[in-house]
Amino acid sequence: MKSGLYSNLGENQILEIIQAARFSIFFVDDRQRVHIKDIGSKAAIQKFAESCGAIVHTAKLSSQFRCNGSDGYLSWLDNTLQIKETANIRLSAEDYDFKIFSDPNQLFEAIKEKNKINNKARVVAGYCWDWNSKKSPNDYDIVLPEFHFKKRWNLNTDKNLWIIGDKSIEEIGCIHTCQGLELEYIGVIIGPDMRYENGQIITDVTQRSGNDQSVKGFKSFITHNKSKALQDADEIIKNTYRTLLTRGMKGCYVYCCDKALAEYLAAQLEPQHESVPELRIEPEVNDEVKYIDFLPLYSIRAACGYFGEGEIVDETGWMKVEGMGKLNRNMFIVQAVGHSMEPLIHDGDYYVFRANPAGSRQGKIVLAEHHNYYDPDYTGSYSIKTYTSKKSFDAEGNWAHEEIVLQPKNSNYSPIIIEEENADEFRIIREFIGILQPDKI
Incomplete structure (x- = not known):
């Protein structure tokens, strides 16, 4: 070129x-x-x-960092797309996060969810749809009427910045805006230019959009050398999808316009065994989803410090929270240690607390700081226990704590009892809201 x-x-x-x-x-x-x-x-x-009279030396790169460093996925892709035969006939979920969707809307929403983490997920497609929005910005380009799915190509707005643009998640990229670049997750819509038929991957260059410059001049070429033209077109289409399918470092989600192709791809995957879903800790997330979809994870020492009272503490990471109502900046996550709150809370569970709790604390699970008392779970002066208190009243009706009891759920553990005279060595930090559950989606 x-x-x-x-x-x-x-x-x-x-x-x-x-x-x-x-x-x-x-x-x-x-x-x-x-x-x-x-x-x-x-x-x-x-x-x-x-x-030019130059001496040529060749060498082979033995490893790469594409697709999470999974050479197995790349070899499987070559074999599956029938680019070249390899020993990687089946793809295991351990090699790479590869999923097939039967509805493009579900694919799009799954990628949007991944993008909330750090703006490193996008949807791309084969260039099988005309670029209508270039002339008419209100028109849609990629339209799949049976699913009421309609999106625009990215090329008319962010251009080369599409892959990092804040709002470009709503648009679909093509080979020309993502080749040579990488994301964490990629969604790929395989258009009608590639299908599965009689045990073969069939490519059809006539299904490419007339706006696609990558096959411009093909009709003229085919009249001079049909065999070579079809061979080149087959190579370009397969290479295009191979490139699109390898833009995701952590995973690739796929929708195929050809149902037979989707079934063929699914048949090349190892059966997935039931496994316990894991909660993810993200090192960083977009500012716009903090305290909306995600809460910070703190060590118990940080949570019991002056968090919320002027001192800045560093979070360990961010975790997605669902089913606990509207989130706010008084809420955060702590990981449970030990067994004193079993069977309600188990060692290693992540649970949500709210700062500055209002109202009575009686019978509530709280995060407390105390001095001169020892908690075996947290090996120090921090506790997560059920709060109870006994009150005494004087002749004028004024009350005071007679004692405060931090009660474990597990009967094998002893409660922490704080007498009235030691009340100044104790304070309630936060109030328990709920336990995080693994994402089942």
């Missing part, structure tokens, strides 16, 4: 690089050819280098 913006300068990028330097290094993936004019194969580089 030529150099310059939109390939408008020079003659040949390979030759230009070789002629401009005494020593050139090319990192090449022959399966990244996605344009009919692309020429950057190993064979082409060697040919042009030798024509």
